[in-house]
Each structure stands twice: as C-alpha cells, then as structure tokens.
C-alpha cells in the first residue's frame with residue numbers, strides 16, 4: 001500500500017522518515033521532478049503527517065483529527081501555500097513578502113509551521129531576493145517545501161539554500177493504478193494512456209478526459225486539411241487551454257499534451273512519407289495522414305516537427321501560450337500554402 005495513497009514516491013518518503021527518526025530534518029527542501037507526478041500531493045501529505053495530532057506511526061497521519069481535516073481542506077493555519085496567481089507567470093514580490101511575514105508568526109495549533117511554494121520555477125529576481133532571509137534562516141520550527149520541475153530553472157541563490165529531493169516519473173503500473181482509482185473502467189484504455197503519459201499522472205488523466213478526444217479529432221481534421229482555417233483553429237486550441245482552468249500550470253499541461261499529439265501525428269506522417277508502416281491508428285486516420293504527408297512532403301514535415309519541438313521548449317519557458325498556438329497553427333497554414341517561411345519563427 002502506498003503511503004497516503006501517493007504512488008511511486010516511497011523512496012522520498014523513506015528519506016523524510018529517516019531524517020525525522022535521526023532528528024535531522026532540514027528546514028528547506030526543493031522537491032524536483034516532472035510536472036504532474038504528485039510532488040504537490042506529496043508536500044501536502046508530508047504537512048499532514050507532520051501536523052497530525054494523533055499520528056498512528058512516525059510520519060503518518062490519522063486523517064481524522066482536526067489538524068488532518070484542516071490540512072485536507074486547505075484551512076490549517078500553520079500550512080501556508082504560495083503559488084503563482086492565475087494568468088501570471090511569476091511569483092509576485094508582494095505575495096512573497098506576505099508569505100514570509102505569515103511564516104514569521106508563532107504557529108497556531110502546534111509547534112510547527114509549513115510553507116509550501118508550489119511554483120518555485122516562477123521566482124523572479126525580486127521575489128527570490130525577498131525570500132532569501134527566510135530561506136536562509138527560517139523561523140524556528142518552520143519547514144519550507146519548494147516545488148520545481150528542474151534544478152536548472154532555479155536561481156543559484158535559491159538552489160544553494162535548499163536540500164534537493166528528486167522525484168522520478170511514475171511507472172506505467174502506477175499510472176494504471178491511478179487511472180483505475182479515478183474510475184477509468186477500461187483496462188486496455190488504462191494501459192494505452194499510461195504508455196502515452198510519459199510518467200505523468202496528470203497527463204494520463206487529461207488524456208482520459210472525454211473532451212480531449214473530441215478536441216483531438218477537431219484539431220487534427222482542421223490542421224491536416226488542405227486549407228487550414230487559421231482563425232478557427234487558433235480559437236479552438238486556445239479554448240481547449242481555457243477550458244482546463246484559469247490556472248497557468250493546468251493550461252501549460254494542456255499545451256504540452258497538444259504539442260505531444262502533434263509531434264506523434266507528424267512522426268506518423270513522416271513514416272508514411274517514407275513509405276514505412278504506421279501501427280495503432282485506424283484506416284480513416286491513415287488515409288488522412290497519407291494525403292497530408294503527400295501534400296506537405298518530407299521536408300515540410302521535418303520543418304513542422306522542428307517547430308513543435310521548439311514550441312514545447314517555449315511552453316516550459318513560460319512564453320505566452322497564445323503566441324505559441326498562433327505560431328504553430330500559422331506554420332501548418334504556411335506549409336500547406338507552400339510558404340513555410342511566414343509566421344513567427
């Protein structure tokens with residue numbers, strides 16, 4: 001049984017358990033790993049286990065005491081969470097100052113305060129600077145958990161003050177179990193999605209969403225058509241991001257999913273273009289891909305692939321999603337028009 005229903009991260013749990021047992025729990029940790037694998041869930045479960053008023057075992061939560069209930073509800077006065085506001089790409093310095101001021105106050109319920117920075121990738125120089133004093137010397141009894149997708153993206157001043165804990169992508173078996181837990185009944189579909197998800201439970205769940213299948217069909221039909229409608233496709237794709245939520249991380253996840261879909265499609269088309277067999281797609285889609293590959297040509301397909309890879313990188317770098325969508329749709333329109341140089345490069 002996984003710790004607190006969190007799959008795939010037992011090794012990290014052991015690391016914290018050992019630190020606690022040896023009385024050497026640090027004050028600031030950077031939890032690093034790909035998006036959508038459960039780092040935030042883990043941070044909350046850790047907070048719950050550390051604040052539980054009737055822990056059944058070391059680093060374990062009863063899940064029933066008032067403190068446990070408050071952590072789950074997000075109302076525990078000693079658990080402070082800082083995240084990038086909806087529609088923003090950076091952690092604002094004002095929010096960071098408020099976070100630090102609240103951490104400096106005495107704990108309300110117990111002996112410990114836990115500060116979770118959910119978007120440590122999004123520090124700017126100003127918010128990082130305003131955090132340094134707290135990070136360097138956290139108030140007694142404070143535990144800081146910073147959540148990030150890579151150490152490369154951290155400012156050296158932040159990185160050097162944290163103990164880094166690496167989270168691995170989830171195994172296919174873990175993702176299958178998570179999909180089952182979320183009510184996906186079809187075992188074949190669970191396995192197929194787990195294979196597509198690249199170790200991310202969030203990605204698998206997004207792919208399992210029925211609205212994604214509809215969107216996928218509409219987008220591909222539009223982009224692979226002889227004369228793609230730039231305005232309509234841009235709107236369709238942007239709407240798909242907006243439907244996720246206003247939360248920028250959820251929108252980025254969707255953008256990555258779409259780009260992955262396009263990359264897979266282009267790879268299939270490239271195989272057709274080279275006369276190689278393509279498996280796992282139905283006959284109608286194969287016809288559509290073959291016609292597209294013939295019109296665009298190998299060179300055009302390679303060029304589109306290159307733009308999609310670049311776009312994935314831009315999504316990670318927090319470039320505005322609308323700009324990325326317009327660029328990629330524009331490239332599909334241009335490659336059909338035989339003028340692949342137009343648009344934003």
Ligand SMILES: [Zn+2]
Pocket residue numbers: 051052053054055061062063064065066067068069
């Ligand atoms: Zn409890």
